[in-house]
Amino acid sequence: MKLIRYGAEGQEKPGVIIGEKYYDVSHLVNEYDEQFFSGNAIEELKQKIAEGNLQEINKDVRLGAPLARPSKIVCVGLNYKDHAAETNMPIPSEPILFFKATSAIVGPDDDVIIPKNSTKTDWEVELAIIIGKKASYVEPEDAFDHIAGYALHNDYSERAFQIERNGQWVKGKSADTFAPIGPFIATKDEIENVNNLKLWLKVNGTLMQNGNTSNFIFDVAYIVSYISQFMTLLPGDVISTGTPAGVGMGQKPKAWYLQPGDVVELGIEGLGTSKQNIKSYS
Template structure:
């Protein structure tokens, strides 16, 4: 199943995207895609509900805006330097355990919404990432049990301001959390749709030129290792997002470095998780 949310900003409704691409409004199901939905077997309940009600669900026109495919979660936990080749291009040692940081949930936008270059930015960068959506409360989870706690997967552009992140005092969160720095979607693919999240092609283009093209098989820490590790330090709640790192090919790693500017167009995708497209604009 593919979960979508659609409509104007702050007025999105829940929907599903069928295998043939048709989008349906499922707001009559009675709940949005939030912590309660994911934590109370909402995906299975929605599947059952659709068996009887799909024919009465209104279709959603392709011209309608897609929002983030879930409501604002309690947290976004990100993993840095989780691809071997990306660690090399960043000039950093391969980490001995997952490098964790937070991204503010207020950065979340729809998959095709604009990226806004923030005030004072000189080094806004792109990062295609596989994001995991937690489906069941997770604390001290063993690697073997991780997949029981996953609701699904989605595409994430972990937009980053490198000067804020690396050249200012404090932690990376400042360079990761500006408004619009977390375009997610177009949909959440439930776990039955993705056979092996540790072997998915992912790519990103800037103005039509391929900048990133790799596979999650280059993970330093795979999905099981990453989520088990995170759960040793905090409780993951249903709907929480785990962003699993980016492969090589970011602007920071080029020689000379290349950063986003107004008028740029970023397109990205992951095998089985669709594509997204963001226009880059300056803060006004």
């Protein structure tokens, strides 16, 4: 099943994609939030959908992020071998963790705003894990029991804020609009092998990132288990699993970054595509 939230910003309603069509389910589900993901609501929703009585909605509608604001976004840095190589950093012996503010979340095709005083706004196509069951001290073999599904995420980063301004990476990751998620959440039964998915990103039509999750340093089960050793993951929480090579910071012979007017398009096999127009802060 594919879960969407549609409508004007701040007024999104829950929906689903069945085949190629969009349907409203706001009469069946209040919201795709912690309460929804914490129970058996996905299976219950599937049963209710099977009974029919769904209203189709126009596919031209704006899509918001496919989940309401989670308690946290936990990100994994340098989790692809080729990305570690392009940044001239050693392969990490343990996952590098940082947070991204949930206020950065926007819809998959919403505009991305270059933050005030930014000089190095960068792109990062990433697979996002959506937690479906409270996870604390989870073993890797049990990790998938705690996953609700997966989504496409563009982990925008301001590299000067992230690297040159001291302190935690969160400063370079959390500007408003820096977390477009979606277009949908695919429940885990939709994805045959999450550790073998193609992912890509283009800037102004030029292919910049072309990777595969098979190049993970730490796979999905390990990541969920590892993070759960340090914090409790709540239903609806997002884990962003890192990006492959091809970010602006890694370009040779010289790094280059996004400018107003640029267009970023990205996608992951089985998880759809998204597109962001880059605009200046005003």
